[in-house]
Amino acid sequence: MSPEKESDETQETERRGEIGKSTRRTFLSRLAMAGLAASASPGGPALGESPVKEPLSTQSKDAVPVSLRVNGKKYDLRIDPRTTLLDCLREHLHLTGSKKGCDHGQCGACTVHVNGRRVNSCLCFAAMYQDDDITTIEGLGQPGNLHAMQAAFVSHDAYQCGYCTSGQIMSAVALLGEPCGPDDAEVKEFMSGNICRCGAYQNIVSAIQAVRQNAKTQKSP
Amino acid sequence: MKIFELTRARDNAQAVSAAATATTAQQGAEIRFVAGGTTLIDLMKLNVEMPKKLIDVNHLPLGKIESLPDGGLTIGAMVRNSDLAHHPIVRRDYTVLSEALLSGASVQLRNMATTGGNLLQRTRCIYFRDTAMPCNKRVPGSGCAAITGVNRTLAILGTSEHCIATNPSDMNVALAALEAVIHVTGTKGKHSVPISDFHLLPGETPHRETVLEPGDLITHVTLPPPAVGSRSLYLKLRDRASYEFALASAAVIVVVANGKLTRARIALGGVGTKPWRATEAERELTGQPPAQAVFQNAADAALRDAKPQSQNGFKVQLAKRCLVHALKLATQIA
Numbered sequence: 245m246s247p248e249k250e251s252d253e254t255q256e257t258e259r260r261g262e263i264g265k266s267t268r269r270t271f272l273s274r275l276a277m278a279g280l281a282a283s284a285s286p287g288g289p290a291l292g293e294s295p296v297k298e299p300l301s302t303q304s305k306d307a308v309p310v311s312l313r314v315n316g317k318k319y320d321l322r323i324d325p326r327t328t329l330l331d332c333l334r335e336h337l338h339l340t341g342s343k344k345g346c347d348h349g350q351c352g353a354c355t356v357h358v359n360g361r362r363v364n365s366c367l368c369f370a371a372m373y374q375d376d377d378i379t380t381i382e383g384l385g386q387p388g389n390l391h392a393m394q395a396a397f398v399s400h401d402a403y404q405c406g407y408c409t410s411g412q413i414m415s416a417v418a419l420l421g422e423p424c425g426p427d428d429a430e431v432k433e434f435m436s437g438n439i440c441r442c443g444a445y446q447n448i449v450s451a452i453q454a455v456r457q458n459a460k461t462q463k464s465p
Numbered sequence: 466m467k468i469f470e471l472t473r474a475r476d477n478a479q480a481v482s483a484a485a486t487a488t489t490a491q492q493g494a495e496i497r498f499v500a501g502g503t504t505l506i507d508l509m510k511l512n513v514e515m516p517k518k519l520i521d522v523n524h525l526p527l528g529k530i531e532s533l534p535d536g537g538l539t540i541g542a543m544v545r546n547s548d549l550a551h552h553p554i555v556r557r558d559y560t561v562l563s564e565a566l567l568s569g570a571s572v573q574l575r576n577m578a579t580t581g582g583n584l585l586q587r588t589r590c591i592y593f594r595d596t597a598m599p600c601n602k603r604v605p606g607s608g609c610a611a612i613t614g615v616n617r618t619l620a621i622l623g624t625s626e627h628c629i630a631t632n633p634s635d636m637n638v639a640l641a642a643l644e645a646v647i648h649v650t651g652t653k654g655k656h657s658v659p660i661s662d663f664h665l666l667p668g669e670t671p672h673r674e675t676v677l678e679p680g681d682l683i684t685h686v687t688l689p690p691p692a693v694g695s696r697s698l699y700l701k702l703r704d705r706a707s708y709e710f711a712l713a714s715a716a717v718i719v720v721v722a723n724g725k726l727t728r729a730r731i732a733l734g735g736v737g738t739k740p741w742r743a744t745e746a747e748r749e750l751t752g753q754p755p756a757q758a759v760f761q762n763a764a765d766a767a768l769r770d771a772k773p774q775s776q777n778g779f780k781v782q783l784a785k786r787c788l789v790h791a792l793k794l795a796t797q798i799a
Contacts, residue, residue, distance in 0.1 A: 306468050308471070324468075325468070325469060325470070325471045325519075326466050326468065326469070328506075347510065348507050348510065349503055349507060349573070349574060352571065352573060355573055361547075361576045362572060362573050362576060363573050363576050363577050364503075364573045364574065364577070367501075367502050367503050367506045367507060367574075367577065368502060368506075368577075369471065369499075369502065369506065369519075371471055372471070372499070372502070372521050372523065415572070415573070418572070419572075422572065423551055432707070433707050434572055436571055436707035436708040437570070437571020437572055437573045437574065437708055438571075
């Protein structure tokens with residue numbers, strides 16, 4: 245496939261996303277609403293109920309004030325000190341791009357950047373990151389203005405189910421600034437903290453190498 | 466997870482006094498320092514650790530790596546594993562430490578984990594991590610489910626009838642070979658502990674893993690100057706090529722002069738209940754030429770007291786081969 249063709253396809257994918265205004269999340273929530281309508285039970289909360297309720301950790305009697313800076317925006321919150329950065333991003337800030345896989349620092353789906361370095365947000369208490377600059381996949385790029393790595397993941401088909409993808413991309417972007425050697429083997433070693441159950445590894449490596457190659461070409465005269 | 470109070474330590478003295486009121490600094494401590502959190506928060510989610518107070522020590526001024534006048538190195542307790550592994554002096558003079566760090570965990574975890582925290586990394590024994598099971602380390606006197614259970618990854622050196630849990634750290638193995646010294650500030654002032662005395666054998670008290678007392682704060686680690694002409698490396702054998710704990714590993718530092726090993730420092734990982742310094746192997750090597758038979762003698766000596774369990778007998782041979790191969794690589798006869 246020629247690069248032009250790939251780029252056209254990427255733009256086409258993005259256009260479709262824009263026009264339909266449909267994402268996995270809105271699709272699923274519509275599905276849930278449809279389910280509700282079909283089996284409406286009077287009284288009591290039901291699965292998939294909308295709108296989003298205040299998260300439990302805000303209602304906690306132990307909640308403490310916490311200020312976070314995420315994707316350049318400041319948030320003042322009250323949260324239970326047990327709230328991990330991952331849960332805070334997802335449940336409080338509704339930045340649901342960061343995913344919860346294992347919740348024990350073993351899978352990398354929750355990877356975000358803290359002051360430009362990648363970390364497992366499931367092993368961070370949010371209240372400990374009040375002086376830091378946090379970047380999530382949402383802050384990296386958006387449809388229509390994708391980060392080069394996001395675009396490369398699309399054009400290299402570097403995912404199947406997509407659940408690990410935001411974590412993979414956050415790691416891949418951080419890798420660009422890390423002392424990672426030029427070979428595929430080095431990339432695999434640097435990416436070993438991100439597990440992909442679909443096994444899209446080879447295409448993930450290809451996407452990363454393409455971005456690195458591109459950056460190198462642009463740097464050299 | 467049980468609720469806790471989170472505070473941020475302003476300085477070392479305040480951290481020490483805030484933690485000093487705990488009844489223990491070992492398993493079950495009500496007050497814990499939290500740095501990278503990669504072990505502690507994981508164990509809190511499992512209710513293996515249930516501190517009532519967490520003291521955030523990330524903002525203490527303990528984040529520097531500096532050369533010492535004697536040619537050694539001082540490493541602040543808050544230095545992240547990534548920064549330590551990639552530091553130019555560490556890469557050049559303490560290769561074994563850089564390699565050990567980079568063989569452990571993932572980039573994300575290494576960006577979080579600290580030098581002080583890694584010294585206190587807890588075992589991966591599945592029974593320690595499962596509150597439904599007996600474990601003498603977690604609940605003293607409750608028994609050891611591992612001895613009669615799934616023990617393939619557990620220790621063969623330094624075990625007792627009460628505990629066979631492996632120390633999982635790679636960094637500690639390198640620090641043991643490097644004869645690092647751990648510096649601690651506590652309620653009685655400052656003191657330092659050689660790494661060989663820092664971790665305790667399980668014996669009858671597997672819940673006591675280190676010499677730390679309530680209030681003790683690890684401030685830094687010092688390394689002696691690198692031996693002139695020394696070569697060092699870390700070899701780690703595991704079930705996966707990356708992101709996996711050691712089944713057996715070897716940290717070796719050797720000096721070869723005039724065809725003989727004039728100095729050898731050896732430590733083993735993945736096989737011991739603590740980072741395992743193999744002084745018997747060092748004695749076998751010193752004064753001998755670098756040769757397969759010599760290395761085999763050293764490996765046999767290092768594993769002489771091994772006590773394999775029902776599923777980990779393979780580790781005796783694996784650890785020997787690991788050490789022999791590491792020595793071959795370090796002396797360049799491989």
